Amino acid sequence: MARAIWTGVISFGLVAVPVRMFSATREHEVSFHQFEKGTSDRIRYQRVNERTGKEVDYADIVKGADIGGGDHVLLEAADLDAVAPGRSRSMEIHQFVDLDEIDPIYFQKTYYLAPGSEETVKTYMLLRDAMADLNRAAVATLVMRNKEYLAAVRADGNLLVLETMYFADEVRDPKEVLDSVPRRTSARPQEVRMASQLIDSMTGPWRPADYRDTYTDRVNDLIDAKKAGAEITPAEDAPEATNVIDLMDVLRRSVEAARQRRGKGGRKDSESRRPARRSASAAPATKDASPRTPRGTGRATLAEMTKADLSVLARKLDIPGRSAMSRDELESALSKARGQRRQAS
Structure with a gap:
């Protein structure tokens, strides 16, 4: 069984619901080590005291906040815990909102919330079922790993699921990031209809298992090929941008191809x-x-x-x-x- 990464209570009104938090996702990237090019010598990183040049144990390292002029305020873990002793074990619900109102850009990472114990399952189920019936999400805050998180708690089947979220000031304005933000253009009605038909012909139910990380598969194949001394086949180049003059013809052919693929695979239910x-x-x-x-x-x-x-x-x-x-x-x-x-x- 996995170990809970956070335990505490969800509080709303005078009700407190004990919960345990578990990570709902995991990465499956290929793990690499670093070597000096042309040798089999591993690259190592060490925590070194810049004044003495000696390595420092992790347990002896504290955090320091730069206050300017080369000075720092040093803080230990106990100092950080002291400013929010209760909040580190409390998830406070501030508001309930319609689940559809939350823009996905705010979501960070997903966690499962389990009842704190067998004795608290009833209050857990009460919160879960009430939110599911109303299609509501609870907007909450919690302190975890010396950081305050904004979170959305929602019902998902038999469980409560927590999504950590970015705060508003952490989401960047596209006008501050992009050289220019595309404006609306006066596309011809037939082009819009053809694009809509293409989207409609490619629409189907969301089945997560239909999708696979093929890049990781190719990396693993590359490792096996180099190990066996086999020839490596490079991937295809990305397609070139569609010429605006040929847009209608490309859209029409895309719609026909999508319909043929759907016809071969059968109509999706x-x-x-x-x-x-x-x-x-x-x-x-x-x-x-x-x-x-x-x-x-x-x-x-x-x-x-x-x-x-x-x-x-x-x-x-x-x-x-x-x-x-x-x-x-x-x-x-x-x-x-x-x-x-x-x-x-």
């Missing part, structure tokens, strides 16, 4: 995808939120619209779970919403 749990706070459709035909689609019926067009209408109606729906599920949900609107009028 849209029913295998579960729509996201409906939020209890989602408001029913009203006259003010009536579906309108997206720009460029005329008076097209739902059956004639692409998935992209249906998604636009679903967003205007604030249909819950729309991001996880297939095209058929979107059409069904919109048809139901229109029916409710007619009955209300």
Whole structure:
């Protein structure tokens, strides 16, 4: 069994739920050592006192904060723990938000939260089930490894899952990073429709097991080939950028190729995808939120619209779970919403 990397309590209101935290992911990169080129001599790193030149044991190393002028404030682990003795074992919930509201750019790493003990399973299940029914995530903070983390706690099946997140000031503004931010262009309607068809033809249910780290496989094959003295086959070069003049032709051929691949593999079952749990706070459709035909689609019926067009209408109606729906599920949900609107009028 894995060892918990953090134990403490989730607190909201006057309720405290003991939990244990376990890492939910692991890396599978190839491990390398470093050698001096042309030799079999390993490269080693040592912690050395720059004044004496002698190696220092890790247990004898403390942290120092630069305060300018070559001076530092030295802090030991006990000093850092002293500023938040309770918080290092407490995860405080500040607010509950709709799970769909959190931009994925804020997510860092995923952890499983398990009940603290058999005696506390009931309170754990209570929090888990309540959040699942409402499609809510708990926004919390905790101190772990001498660092405060922002976190989102959500229900996932029988478990509570914690996502550590970046604070707002840790997310960089693209205007400060990129030379220029692309602006909207006036693409031709037929190009937009063709691009939507390509996306729709490549849309299917999310199956994580369908994807594999092929680069790591190639690195392992490279190691085996060099070990056996075999010839190494280089990978293909990246494709060149598509010429804008040939864009329509490339899109058309891409759509045809995607449809042929889907035809060979059989139509993917849209029913295998579960729509996201409906939020209890989602408001029913009203006259003010009536579906309108997206720009460029005329008076097209739902059956004639692409998935992209249906998604636009679903967003205007604030249909819950729309991001996880297939095209058929979107059409069904919109048809139901229109029916409710007619009955209300």
